[in-house]
Structures are given as structure tokens and as C-alpha cells.
Amino acid sequence: MITAGNISFSGVRALVRVDFNVPMDKSFHITDDSRIRAALPTIRKILADGGSVVLMSHLGRPQKKLKEDGSLDREKFTLQHTVKRASELLGRPVLFSDDCIGEEAFQLSSSLKPGEVLLLENLRFYKEEEKGSRDFAGKLARHGTYYVNDAFGTAHRAHASTAIIAEFFPGRKCFGFLMAAELENAEKVMNNSGHPFTAILGGAKVSDKIRIIENLIGKADNILIGGGMAYTFFRAMGGHIGNSLTEDDKLDMALRLMEKARTAGCNLLLPEDSVIGDKFDHDASTRIASNREIPDGWMGLDIGPESIRAFEKVVHSSRTILWNGPMGVFEMKKFEEGTRKIAEAVVQATGNGAWSLIGGGDSAAAISKFGFEKQVSYVSTGGGALLEYFEGKTLPGVKALID
Ligand code: AMP
Numbered sequence: 001m002i003t004a005g006n007i008s009f010s011g012v013r014a015l016v017r018v019d020f021n022v023p024m025d026k027s028f029h030i031t032d033d034s035r036i037r038a039a040l041p042t043i044r045k046i047l048a049d050g051g052s053v054v055l056m057s058h059l060g061r062p063q064k065k066l067k068e069d070g071s072l073d074r075e076k077f078t079l080q081h082t083v084k085r086a087s088e089l090l091g092r093p094v095l096f097s098d099d100c101i102g103e104e105a106f107q108l109s110s111s112l113k114p115g116e117v118l119l120l121e122n123l124r125f126y127k128e129e130e131k132g133s134r135d136f137a138g139k140l141a142r143h144g145t146y147y148v149n150d151a152f153g154t155a156h157r158a159h160a161s162t163a164i165i166a167e168f169f170p171g172r173k174c175f176g177f178l179m180a181a182e183l184e185n186a187e188k189v190m191n192n193s194g195h196p197f198t199a200i201l202g203g204a205k206v207s208d209k210i211r212i213i214e215n216l217i218g219k220a221d222n223i224l225i226g227g228g229m230a231y232t233f234f235r236a237m238g239g240h241i242g243n244s245l246t247e248d249d250k251l252d253m254a255l256r257l258m259e260k261a262r263t264a265g266c267n268l269l270l271p272e273d274s275v276i277g278d279k280f281d282h283d284a285s286t287r288i289a290s291n292r293e294i295p296d297g298w299m300g301l302d303i304g305p306e307s308i309r310a311f312e313k314v315v316h317s318s319r320t321i322l323w324n325g326p327m328g329v330f331e332m333k334k335f336e337e338g339t340r341k342i343a344e345a346v347v348q349a350t351g352n353g354a355w356s357l358i359g360g361g362d363s364a365a366a367i368s369k370f371g372f373e374k375q376v377s378y379v380s381t382g383g384g385a386l387l388e389y390f391e392g393k394t395l396p397g398v399k400a401l402i403d
Contacts, residue, residue: 053117099125149174182382205247
């Protein structure tokens with residue numbers, strides 16, 4: 001894998017695909033700048049070598065959120081909102097081009113001097129980006145003499161700027177530091193992990209996680225299932241789950257996964273009890289119940305104390321831990337305990353020498369809510385991309401850099 005660390009960018013104009021898709025409030029103030037921060041090491045390396053940088057990114061889904069008259073909501077989705085923060089963090093001005101292609105944009109990029117940084121307008125203002133248009137990718141390619149991809153969050157998409165563009169830079173393309181770190185850490189979990197290897201999977205829907213469970217069954221020693229998706233398994237076994245989340249078209253699949261795990265000698269562990277609530281709300285009444293006997297009108301919203309104890313025991317004895325998806329509705333105080341306790345167990349296991357990777361937006365959010373980011377081995381920035389990696393798929397953004 002060739003990374004930005006292997007290249008001297010002296011005199012090079014590097015076209016860098018970053019992920020500046022940051023969350024913002026209604027006044028367009030950035031509420032979490034970690035994606036911009038994550039791109040800094042690559043940008044700084046290129047500048048320190050004596051190169052210049054053209055940054056390109058998407059922001060939100062402007063093609064899906066058109067204005068009432070059918071036009072693009074440029075005010076909402078402009079990357080101009082990120083310029084000030086990026087300049088502050090880099091400690092130098094970031095120039096901005098209000099179009100990502102076109103003569104003016106090419107003029108700006110071609111006149112960059114070493115040490116200068118230009119950010120192009122939202123790539124998704126053009127439909128061609130998500131369609132993976134070769135023609136559009138070719139235009140974007142004019143902005144740089146070298147291509148660097150540091151946008152792990154979109155590496156699972158074969159978009160113009162994340163994959164197709166790479167063919168315009170034969171022998172002149174590499175991984176940014178963030179992308180390289182993400183892949184190395186994911187690879188470490190999947191192929192070079194110490195055993196026992198435990199995957200903790202949670203979140204709302206089992207349908208999102210079927211492929212990852214299937215792929216992990218041959219690799220992990222333990223798979224702990226928490227969150228809303230656990231109830232589909234209990235319902236499939238004939239349990240009474242009240243009003244808990246369920247995907248009734250996935251009952252057979254749930255049974256098949258359990259059987260597959262049994263055959264493979266993989267310990268697929270389900271939570272036996274839950275904290276149940278009488279409504280999906282902060283001020284719900286709560287009780288503890290067996291997941292086989294949840295009363296009608298009640299729903300399982302967090303794993304219960306017995307499940308926490310059983311999961312903790314497995315986590316404490318693990319050498320490698322992958323965690324994706326919260327154990328319950330951790331956004332609500334009454335239902336955060338399961339996620340917090342499992343996070344604490346992961347932290348403790350890490351302190352005792354285990355290697356832990358936390359991945360997916362919600363698990364990363366939970367870890368940061370509890371203030372444990374520095375006490376686990378690695379927190380991934382990639383949601384969908386990381387999931388697809390663990391499903392065993394080849395990521396187009398990665399393949400394009402290697403081909
Ligand atoms: P996902 O995006 O599939 O990882 O799901 C994350 C979301 O699942 C979080 O917002 C949680 O609040 C939610 N969640 C976790 N457990 C439950 C549950 N038992 N019932 C409903 N939602 C849940």
C-alpha cells in the first residue's frame with residue numbers, strides 16, 4: 001500500500017479527496033469538526049514537502065434534498081461553511097472555488113503556489129459524482145498532478161471522485177494517512193487478530209447486519225448481539241417480545257444464522273433480559289424482563305443486568321474486540337446503561353492488553369459520549385465503509401488505488 005508517507009510532494013499539486021461531510025446546526029455552525037481534523041495529517045504532510053493541495057469533498061445529499069422548485073439548495077449544502085474551520089485548524093488560509101469544475105475553478109487550482117490550499121465546492125452539486133461519471137472524473141482530474149484519497153467514509157462508493165478518478169492517475173495515486181490507518185486497523189481485526197476474537201453487534205436493524213454476522217461467523221470466536229436487532233432472534237425462537245423492534249421477514253434468517261454459528265463452533269450470544277419501557281421516550285416507565293416474556297404494550301430498549309454480566313464476562317476474556325452498534329437506545333438516559341457497561345468492559349479489556357476497534361457512527365458517538373475515545377485501541381470514522389469491509393466486500397475506493 002503506497003501512502004502519503006511514501007511520497008515526496010515537493011512541487012506537486014495534490015488533488016485530495018477528503019470527507020468534510022461534517023454535521024452542522026441550523027445556522028450552519030459545525031457541531032463536530034472531527035472529520036476535518038482527521039484529514040489534517042495528510043494535508044500537512046503535502047504542504048510540509050513543498051506541495052500544494054486541492055481538496056474535494058461532498059457535503060450531505062443535495063440531489064435528494066432539492067428545494068420546492070426543484071433546484072439545488074446551494075445555501076444549505078455549500079462547502080463554504082467549512083472554510084473558516086478548516087483554515088483555523090490548518091493555521092493558514094483555505095481558498096475556495098464556488099464550482100468544482102469549470103474554467104474559473106481550473107484557473108484557481110492551476111495558479112496555486114507551494115504551501116497553498118484550495119477547497120472545491122460540493123462535488124454532489126453534480127449528479128455525475130454519485131453516478132460515477134468518467135467524463136466528470138476526467139474534469140476533476142485536471143485539478144491535480146497526483147491523486148490522494150483520504151475519504152474512508154465514502155470508500156465503499158464507486159463515485160467519480162472516490163474511485164473512477166483514480167484511473168486518470170496511473171502511478172500517481174496513493175492512500176492518505178486516515179484511509180491507510182482505517183484499513184490497517186480493520187485488517188488487523190479481521191486477519192491478524194489474537195483469540196478469543198469477540199464481535200459485539202448492536203443497533204436497530206438485523207437486516208443491516210446479516211451479511212456482517214455471516215462473514216464473522218467463520219472468523220470470530222464470540223458474537224454478542226445487542227440493541228433492537230436482538231428481538232428478531234427471540235421472536236424467531238417463539239419468544240413473546242411485546243412491542244419491541246422486530247423484522248418479521250427476517251425470522252428464518254435469524255434462525256439460520258444461529259444454526260450456522262452452532263455448526264461453525266462460534267458462540268453467538270443473545271441478551272437474555274432487557275430494560276423494557278412502556279413507551280419510546282425519556283420519561284417512560286421501566287422494568288426488567290426476560291426477552292422471552294415482554295408484556296404487550298412494552299418494548300425492550302436496552303440489554304438488562306443479566307445480559308450485561310454475561311457480555312462483560314466474554315469481553316473481559318477477549319484478546320481482540322470489534323464493536324459496532326449500541327446495546328440499547330443510549331441517547332436516552334434510562335436506556336444507556338447497557339451500552340455504557342459494555343463500553344467500560346471494552347476499556348478494561350483494552351487496558352489488560354486486548355486490541356479493540358470501535359466502528360460505525362453510533363458506536364463511535366457512544367464511546368465519545370462516555371469519554372472513552374482514548375481508552376480503546378482505535379475508533380473508526382467510517383460507518384458504511386467499515387461495515388462493508390467486515391462484510392467481506394472489496395471497497396471500490398480502495399481497489400481503485402491499488403489497481
Ligand atoms: P444502527 O444505525 O442500526 O446502528 O442503530 C443505532 C440506533 O439503534 C441508535 O439510535 C439506538 O437508539 C437504536 N437502538 C438500539 N437499541 C434499540 C432498541 N432496543 N429499540 C429501538 N432502537 C434501538
